Amino acid sequence: MAGYGGYGGGDGGGFMSGSQQGGSQAGGSKYADESLRPVTIKQLLDWEEPYSGADPAIDGHPVTQVTIVGQVRSVKPQPTNITYRIDDGTGAIDVKKWVDSEAQGGEDGSGASAIAPDAFVRVWGRLKSLGGKKHVSANFIRQIEDFNEVNYHLLEATYVHLFFTKGAPGGGGVKQEGGGGDNMFVDQGYGAGGGDVAMGGAGPGGGNSAMQARLSTCSRNAQTMCNFINNSPGGTEGVNLHVIAQGTRMSTRDIVNAADELLGQGIIYTTQDDETWAILDY
Amino acid sequence: MDGNSSTPRITCAYLSQYVGKLVTVVGKVVQLRGEEATIDADGTIHAFLNREAHLSANNGVQIIGKVNPDLSIKVLSSVDLGQGVDYNLANAVVEVTHRYKPLFLYEN
Numbered sequence: 538m539a540g541y542g543g544y545g546g547g548d549g550g551g552f553m554s555g556s557q558q559g560g561s562q563a564g565g566s567k568y569a570d571e572s573l574r575p576v577t578i579k580q581l582l583d584w585e586e587p588y589s590g591a592d593p594a595i596d597g598h599p600v601t602q603v604t605i606v607g608q609v610r611s612v613k614p615q616p617t618n619i620t621y622r623i624d625d626g627t628g629a630i631d632v633k634k635w636v637d638s639e640a641q642g643g644e645d646g647s648g649a650s651a652i653a654p655d656a657f658v659r660v661w662g663r664l665k666s667l668g669g670k671k672h673v674s675a676n677f678i679r680q681i682e683d684f685n686e687v688n689y690h691l692l693e694a695t696y697v698h699l700f701f702t703k704g705a706p707g708g709g710g711v712k713q714e715g716g717g718g719d720n721m722f723v724d725q726g727y728g729a730g731g732g733d734v735a736m737g738g739a740g741p742g743g744g745n746s747a748m749q750a751r752l753s754t755c756s757r758n759a760q761t762m763c764n765f766i767n768n769s770p771g772g773t774e775g776v777n778l779h780v781i782a783q784g785t786r787m788s789t790r791d792i793v794n795a796a797d798e799l800l801g802q803g804i805i806y807t808t809q810d811d812e813t814w815a816i817l818d819y
Numbered sequence: 820m821d822g823n824s825s826t827p828r829i830t831c832a833y834l835s836q837y838v839g840k841l842v843t844v845v846g847k848v849v850q851l852r853g854e855e856a857t858i859d860a861d862g863t864i865h866a867f868l869n870r871e872a873h874l875s876a877n878n879g880v881q882i883i884g885k886v887n888p889d890l891s892i893k894v895l896s897s898v899d900l901g902q903g904v905d906y907n908l909a910n911a912v913v914e915v916t917h918r919y920k921p922l923f924l925y926e927n
Contacts (some may be wrong), residue, residue: 577922582823608898626843626883627825627923655898684879684900688845688912691828691923695915698922 573602573661575694579627581605581673586666593664596701605630605673606659606681606690609652621652621678623660625691631672632660657681659690705761751802759795761785763804766816775808775815825924826883830913831862834890844892845881845900845909848874856894858882861910865891872897879904 580595581603593600607625618633652658662675681687700706752763765785769776781792796814799805805814826841827833833842846860856866856874866882872894874880879900884892916923 579825579925580922583921624826626828628823628925655896657898683903684881685903685905685908688905688908691912692908692915695919695922698919 571601573604574600575690575697576600576603576605577627577691577694578605578607578623578625578630580694580698581630581664581671582628584664584671586669593666596698598701601663602661602676603664603673604659604661604690605632606657606687609654609656609658611654612652620672621658621660621675623658623673625687632662632675632678633672634675634678652678652680657684657687659686705757705764748804752804755798755802755804756795758787758791759798759802761787762792762795763799763816766805766814771815773808773815775813778812823925827924828909828913828916830860830910831864833913833917834864834886834892837886838888838890839886841883841885841895842892843881843883845879845904845906847904847906848876848878848880851876856880861906861913866894867891868894868897874899878902879906 574595576595581593584593584595586593605623605625607623607629610622610624610629613620613622616636618635621632621634622629623632658678658680660673660675661677662673665672665674752760755763762781762785765781766776769780769784771780778789778792781787782789785792787795796805799814800807804817806817807813808815824841826843827837828843828845829837830844830846844858844860844864844866846858846864848856849859849863850857851874854868854870854872856868856872858864858866858880866884868874874897879902880897881900882892882894882897884894884896886892920926
């Protein structure tokens with residue numbers, strides 16, 4: 538939520554943010570905050586509305602769109618929507634798919650009637666709360682062909698949860714609840730040697746708190762990139778763009794943008810050429 | 820079913836922690852004998868099926884059921900998952916479930 542004030546301020550005039558706040562009921566929040574987050578149903582049920590009409594947040598981060606995977610327990614066709622009871626083993630929630638009379642026979646229009654109880658489905662939608670009862674307003678529901686997607690989703694939801702609560706893999710980036718102990722608990726880095734990762738993770742976390750503080754204000758991409766360089770054996774030679782691209786699976790453009798951000802913060806510097814960077818140590 | 824209840828994903832090793840509770844097991848059907856099935860989920864589990872169960876030997880299966888005191892499972896619902904189920908992945912999910920419980924299960 539910390540990002541809110543800053544974003545609104547940069548907007549100038551406040552017209553955009555003002556008008557959109559009012560329309561948040563219709564789901565029109567800022568585009569920059571739009572995301573599609575994989576979650577377990579229990580995470581949705583565990584969210585407690587601080588006040589009526591509040592934007593949902595999980596792990597302290599606002600969630601707009603969510604995706605869940607579960608088994609259909611019941612199907613209730615209603616005049617304006619079809620209500621599915623979806624159970625993913627962690628909890629059960631109602632999913633409402635609005636009936637679009639004009640899009641009959643469409644990809645999901647026809648699929649609606651085809652989804653039978655006990656089928657595994659993936660749902661994209663928004664979490665809504667009406668009178669304390671939560672449901673997901675679905676944009677899309679599709680049947681799952683490969684059961685492994687169910688397990689994949691659960692791991693992905695866990696990964697995203699850990700990302701938000703403990704920072705990106707590879708050490709560093711501790712946010713939120715992350716105390717000193719959590720830092721050591723970070724899952725594997727980018728396949729670097731175990732010892733190196735522990736060093737890389739603990740080093741900046743403990744010793745270089747000034748850098749950590751600045752890094753925590755950076756974008757996710759910048760954090761990922763910084764952590765990757767930190768955990769690479771490049772030293773003062775630096776790490777090349779291509780190596781970073783391979784290791785982090787970020788696009789070249791994302792890396793260049795992240796590099797600009799980190800350069801601006803004085804966290805990294807260019808070495809041999811403009812596409813090779815190293816961490817600026819104090 | 821009540822929204823605030825979970826059917827935790829478990830493997831054979833966790834059975835004893837869930838006696839009398841509803842659980843979810845993903846495993847491979849080793850043997851079928853009438854209404855009794857042997858399922859491999861990182862260890863052998865005996866399951867007593869209901870009438871609606873349509874399982875095939877050697878296929879993957881997801882069962883939801885209640886753990887009996889003798890650590891067999893009384894199946895309430897079962898889904899045949901066919902071939903191609905990644906059991907290592909399923910077992911990894913079980914481990915993650917128990918490592919990060921707040922994401923997955925309500926503790927009573």
